[in-house]
Amino acid sequence: MKIQNISFDDEVKKLSGIVTHIIHVAHDNRGVSAIFRLKREKSKFQAVAEFGTINSHPRIGDIWELAGEHKTDEKYGSQFSVFHAKKVNPSSSTPLPIMLDYLAYNTNFVGIDTYWASKLKKKFRDSLFDGLNKADVHTLISDKKLKMPKIKAQSLIDGWRKNTYEDRLVDFLSSNKLPTSLSGNIIHYLGYNAIELITDNPYLLCLLMPVESVSKTWKKLDKIITKNFNIASNNKKRAVSFVESVLYNAFDVNGHMALPIEHVQSALKDVDIKLDLDKLNRDTGPFKTLHVNKKNNTVQILGHHVIEKTISSLLNKRLYFNSGKVLDRVDDFISSYIENNNIQLNPEQNIAIVNALTKNLSVIHGKAFTGKSTVVNAIIDNMLKHNERFWLISPSFSNEANSLSGGVHAESIHRFISKAHKRNLKQLLSNSVVIIDEAQSIDMLTLYKLLKVVPINSKVCFIGDKYKLSPIGPGNFFTQISTIQNNVITELVKKYSIEENNEFSHLNALLFSQGTVSNLDINHFEIETHAVVSIYDIPDRDHATLSNITANIWFEVDQLRKHSTQIICTSNPVRELINTQIQQVKYHKQDFDKIKVEDKEFYLGDAVIFNKADQYLGVSNGTMGVVNEVFKSPQLFGGRECLLSVEIEGNAIALTKSDIENINLSYAITAYKIQGHRFKNTIILVDNHFLINRSWLYTVINSTEQSLIFIGDRASLTASFNEIDTDLQRYFGTPITLVGEQ
Numbered sequence: 001m002k003i004q005n006i007s008f009d010d011e012v013k014k015l016s017g018i019v020t021h022i023i024h025v026a027h028d029n030r031g032v033s034a035i036f037r038l039k040r041e042k043s044k045f046q047a048v049a050e051f052g053t054i055n056s057h058p059r060i061g062d063i064w065e066l067a068g069e070h071k072t073d074e075k076y077g078s079q080f081s082v083f084h085a086k087k088v089n090p091s092s093s094t095p096l097p098i099m100l101d102y103l104a105y106n107t108n109f110v111g112i113d114t115y116w117a118s119k120l121k122k123k124f125r126d127s128l129f130d131g132l133n134k135a136d137v138h139t140l141i142s143d144k145k146l147k148m149p150k151i152k153a154q155s156l157i158d159g160w161r162k163n164t165y166e167d168r169l170v171d172f173l174s175s176n177k178l179p180t181s182l183s184g185n186i187i188h189y190l191g192y193n194a195i196e197l198i199t200d201n202p203y204l205l206c207l208l209m210p211v212e213s214v215s216k217t218w219k220k221l222d223k224i225i226t227k228n229f230n231i232a233s234n235n236k237k238r239a240v241s242f243v244e245s246v247l248y249n250a251f252d253v254n255g256h257m258a259l260p261i262e263h264v265q266s267a268l269k270d271v272d273i274k275l276d277l278d279k280l281n282r283d284t285g286p287f288k289t290l291h292v293n294k295k296n297n298t299v300q301i302l303g304h305h306v307i308e309k310t311i312s313s314l315l316n317k318r319l320y321f322n323s324g325k326v327l328d329r330v331d332d333f334i335s336s337y338i339e340n341n342n343i344q345l346n347p348e349q350n351i352a353i354v355n356a357l358t359k360n361l362s363v364i365h366g367k368a369f370t371g372k373s374t375v376v377n378a379i380i381d382n383m384l385k386h387n388e389r390f391w392l393i394s395p396s397f398s399n400e401a402n403s404l405s406g407g408v409h410a411e412s413i414h415r416f417i418s419k420a421h422k423r424n425l426k427q428l429l430s431n432s433v434v435i436i437d438e439a440q441s442i443d444m445l446t447l448y449k450l451l452k453v454v455p456i457n458s459k460v461c462f463i464g465d466k467y468k469l470s471p472i473g474p475g476n477f478f479t480q481i482s483t484i485q486n487n488v489i490t491e492l493v494k495k496y497s498i499e500e501n502n503e504f505s506h507l508n509a510l511l512f513s514q515g516t517v518s519n520l521d522i523n524h525f526e527i528e529t530h531a532v533v534s535i536y537d538i539p540d541r542d543h544a545t546l547s548n549i550t551a552n553i554w555f556e557v558d559q560l561r562k563h564s565t566q567i568i569c570t571s572n573p574v575r576e577l578i579n580t581q582i583q584q585v586k587y588h589k590q591d592f593d594k595i596k597v598e599d600k601e602f603y604l605g606d607a608v609i610f611n612k613a614d615q616y617l618g619v620s621n622g623t624m625g626v627v628n629e630v631f632k633s634p635q636l637f638g639g640r641e642c643l644l645s646v647e648i649e650g651n652a653i654a655l656t657k658s659d660i661e662n663i664n665l666s667y668a669i670t671a672y673k674i675q676g677h678r679f680k681n682t683i684i685l686v687d688n689h690f691l692i693n694r695s696w697l698y699t700v701i702n703s704t705e706q707s708l709i710f711i712g713d714r715a716s717l718t719a720s721f722n723e724i725d726t727d728l729q730r731y732f733g734t735p736i737t738l739v740g741e742q
Helices: 096-103 116-132 138-141 150-175 180-201 201-208 212-228 235-252 261-270 277-282 302-320 325-341 347-358 372-385 413-425 444-453 477-482 504-510 543-559 572-586 694-701 714-720
Strands: 013-028 031-040 043-049 061-072 075-090 290-293 298-301 361-366 390-394 433-436 459-464 491-494 535-536 565-570 592-597 599-602 607-610 624-637 640-648 651-656 661-664 668-670 679-686 702-714
Touching: 013 075, 013 096, 031 096, 031 150, 031 290, 031 640, 043 061, 043 325, 043 491, 096 116, 138 150, 138 592, 138 714, 150 180, 180 201, 180 298, 180 535, 201 212, 201 235, 212 235, 235 290, 235 298, 235 390, 261 298, 277 290, 298 302, 302 361, 302 444, 325 372, 325 592, 347 361, 347 372, 347 433, 347 459, 361 372, 372 390, 372 433, 372 459, 413 444, 477 668, 491 679, 504 535, 504 694, 535 714, 543 565, 543 679, 565 572, 572 599, 572 668, 592 640, 599 661, 607 640, 607 694, 624 651, 679 694, 694 702, 702 714
Parallel strands: 043 075, 361 459, 361 491, 390 433, 433 459, 535 702, 565 668, 565 679, 679 702
Antiparallel strands: 013 031, 013 061, 031 043, 061 075, 290 298, 592 599, 607 624, 607 661, 624 640, 640 651
């Protein structure tokens, strides 16, 4: 990149100026390196700061001092090679031209350009820094020569105040060996007395830091704090912060909304920290974060306690609300539905339908093939017949929509929540029925958001199977509520074996047998036999061998089964190996459009899955789709620069670079991603039998419609049929209660 040449002497030069462009920044274990442009009066030059010469990220509008030498690069022209660089704060000794550029380029001064900077120069002259330190909005707008509008004056004063305080805060953080990159976050959450608050309790920073591992982050920060703030090992603030880290770790890793007190006490003992948990509820400080539940002896983050209480409150408000639905009309509909569809409903199904259509809250739960789909069909049929509004929600777009009345399409929970505000403005959710299918997949945070957007005069019906895997997110709402004795909760118990393949029925029976399963009567896999259930029996092998075998079998059977075979495994490393192998073979020497983002590569036609929920796109964690277009050049959709498009249940969704970072190939997926999906054929890889238990097997087996192939050690698979899922009931603090529990 050619820039204006500047002449230098050979000796080391010291320069100062304003950063106007960031060309490149890199971070790794060596620190920071950067290439940026610095403006010094009327000259601009390109500075190259290698690792070890710069200690922080340069930002546009900052003042920097550089020491280095001029060099000429054959490709990029004149450059300034930095020996040492540091950001400096504006002061009364800052040259006036730099102060003017500081006002014009710094992004905190919205609306202040070179024109207004020059007018401020005329007013304050060489005392610009001191003048802005003393100025207020009234002073600026009342100056007849300046004639500054109030909105610009306010922007200038607010920006000056923020910059001045942030500079003080950065100096404070730097002097205490704390990450200066947190300064913006700290001011946003703690305000302009952040330094005093952090001095009083430096552990407040732990909750403001971006974390991948809560425990590692706390340990790293604790080392810095105990050294620089003279904190005693048994300081209460330190102890409380440690407990927070334990609870957040349990929340992030295992989905617990709380932990038993003895677990927390054990963790405290392991690190030799003392804390009287019984006194936590008496704390009255401004940053109280923990709550002890006396009834079930658990401790939890106060925010999680509030979420649980709010969910119970919102559920009970629905029980109090009278819908006014005429029961006789519902009974008449059920009679005609039975006659028109030539089916027989059992008493539990009858009650479930009546509850869903007459009560503002209802729950229907049962194992696979107990007639849940029949109940959903009946509810939808009633709504269509009477021209009443309803919403069918599933944890993902892919559900059993085609088997439902009228081919009704289901929305993901996140799309429903993201569109709820606009729909409520149009009264589209009022007096409707909201059916949540596969409700066992809903975590507590999503449930909280859902209940907040559904009007109280609408009916909410949860339908699911508590024996399937727990949600990906925290909590286990459906397992909790399905154990409550209340007339709005119906358990379907009669199995309709006509709906279930006999081979699958046999496997399900083994999963719920009281005795020990010692033998699996499953056919050996043969490509020619088309067996409903089979196993490719192979002794324990390394992941690479298992991946090769799985990919080869997938290629053999997927074409035979008309491209409808899904691979399911337990671990992400194996999943990644299989996906890479399949993609490489599938597109080898094929001229398909493709795109590479960071270390991910996607071809036109690739099967993909979202690994993170996104309300803007309306997708849940686990939503699956196919790459249907790779744009030759970036396209603008809704002001977003998009690189490719993914088709999800007939809808094309354009993705930006950051969106693409949240998708993976989905030829193989883990069992936690199949919640809400049904596949015609599956290959189940027994890659880590330590992670496979009854609920895992129950979930994957009952996600299959036609055929499945196990790949792995038969003995290990047999042992897995006897493993009980210890994660089925996650810890919670405040149990869900319903009015009039029986």
